[in-house]
Amino acid sequence: MxxxxxxxxxxxxxxxxxxxxxxxxxxxxxxxxxxxxxxARPAADSAAGAWTLTAAKAEGIVINDTATLNVELDLVLYADGTGLLASGERKAACTWTQSGATVTVVEEGSEPRAFTLQSDGTLTWVMEEDSRSF
Known part of the structure; x- marks a missing residue:
């Protein structure tokens, strides 16, 4: 080779x-x-699993120590298309779908959020000009 x-x-x-x-x-x-x-190998490239916020980027500044932001954000995506989005004390049920690297998460009563499954295994969510990595 x-x-x-x-x-x-x-x-x-x-x-x-x-x-x-x-x-x-x-x-x-x-x-x-x-x-x-x-x-395609859907199971091997699936976003199913537990995700924890590990980095955030705002106004061009990357923050890898999310404790300094005082933000706790966890996302659990179950293989059956359901999930749980937890932010501190607040927990909300969600559903999710995946098409290639795009993972769409819909929290009950909210607009869909588009995440991208990166080649390095991280899950990225871009909100306006900011981005968050799981």
Whole structure:
């Protein structure tokens, strides 16, 4: 193997097909004729699990010590599409869906919030000009 470029080549008696790992976690394969196949691993790239606020960015300043903000924010996303958003003493039920790297969380009685599952395993939520990472 040479450099790591995200490409996998699979050969069998019928020929060789190159597969490229995409940013959204899918694997796209294309043969010489231009025919392609897309493979996905939804469980491996799922946002399901427990998330805790670890960083926030406001006005260009990144804060990695969220205790200084006096903000506690936790998000639990269950595999069945339900979840719980907790901020300090307040807890609210939510539902969530995922399309590729986009995770949409809807708290009861609120507008949907769009999160992005990053390649480094963090979950980012951008609010206007600020952003928060889980």
């Amino acid at each position: 040479g450099e790591t470029d995200g490409e996998i080549q699979i050969s069998n008696s019928g020929g060789t097909m190159s597969y490229v790992l995409q940013a959204d976690g899918t694997l796209v394969g294309m043969d010489r004729a231009g025919d392609s196949m897309i493979f």
